[in-house]
Amino acid sequence: MDIGQRVSSTRKRRGLTQRELADASGVSVSLIRKIEQGERDSVRLETLRKLAVGLRVRTSILQGERHDAEWADAQTEDLWGPVRRALAAATASGPSDEPVSVDGVRGAIDEIRPMLGTHRYQTIAQRLPGIMRDADALDGEDGRNVRVRLLGMVGFLLTQNRQFDIAEQTLSAAIDQATDVYDAAGAANTLTWAMLRQGRIAEAEKFAVDWADRIEPRFSRATTKELALWGRLWLYAANASVRDNVESRADDALALARAAAHRIGREVLSDNHSVRAFGPISVAHNTAETYAITGRPDKTLAIAEATPAPTLQPTGAGRLRHRLDVASAHAQLGQYAASVSVLSELQTTAPEWLAQQRYARDILGEIVKDRRSLTTDMRELADAIRLEY
Structure with a gap:
């Protein structure tokens, strides 16, 4: 059917x-x-x-099998074309004339990683192909581990920029090549997120739960990294469950994530493939998103008001996504000026990130439909986030 x-x-x-x-x-x-x-x-x-x-x-x-993905536009496809070709080993530049070392490639990755948190996609897309070429030239287990980390990072970026097919292939390769289960779990976290961005909710929930079961920590001995990866998987499981109209499972998943966050006690980076944070603030943001999805915007705004702004990755994707939930909550309540104000704030803070967010287009699209005319700010914002209607 x-x-x-x-x-x-x-x-x-x-x-x-x-x-x-x-x-x-x-x-x-x-x-x-x-x-x-x-x-x-x-x-x-x-x-x-x-x-x-x-x-x-x-x-x-x-x-059924019909999902709800918004794929990259032509402008985004062009930007990431060199990265896709590098993944296919089709770069035309040939081997590097300079010696390549594990430490050198690690250093190059460390240089661009902060750019993920500030969403400098233009710069990252220019630098990545050369780093990928050098990583392919590395030998031994250390070289393999560096390539796994780089594949996870590339998969994260491609997912953020709506290149879902190649992102899934890249993340699957990172999982397959990882020698450490927690490195694999970092890529699995991103792959779950990629499924969610495509609307593959039942598949995403099962994948997240399977991986959470695989790496389930012993709380008395678990490291921060183990707890963060496990807790992040449960946040994605909760997100998938609430979208699948199974709120009881979402509540259970959030409770498990909350327990891991409480054990850690602060926000930390969950893996070395991305700049994803996990901790009490991340769980609060995810809870607020649940209320936004289920049509309880007052609760979303109450959590936003009560939750401190993160000091770790203050412009990271998780924090920005939470601000979109706040904009959505305002729009649901008919507070259009407040909603547009939040969207404008995000446009100033992270324009390259906002242009990739269908959620932002949905929020502004609903506001446009309900207004007889638009202000100049609204029209400029619609152009900036590529709202076509």
């Missing part, structure tokens, strides 16, 4: 009319009618979740 057939069949089995489903889900009758009649080429995951709530089923039941 396609999505429309699944919605129609489930609605009839529940004994609901289209009007009754609209009342129960908050989705308009006209949109339900279009979905059931196959007039929509795609249906947003957020819409499917609302329908799943009204029909009392998992979102993935309605979704």
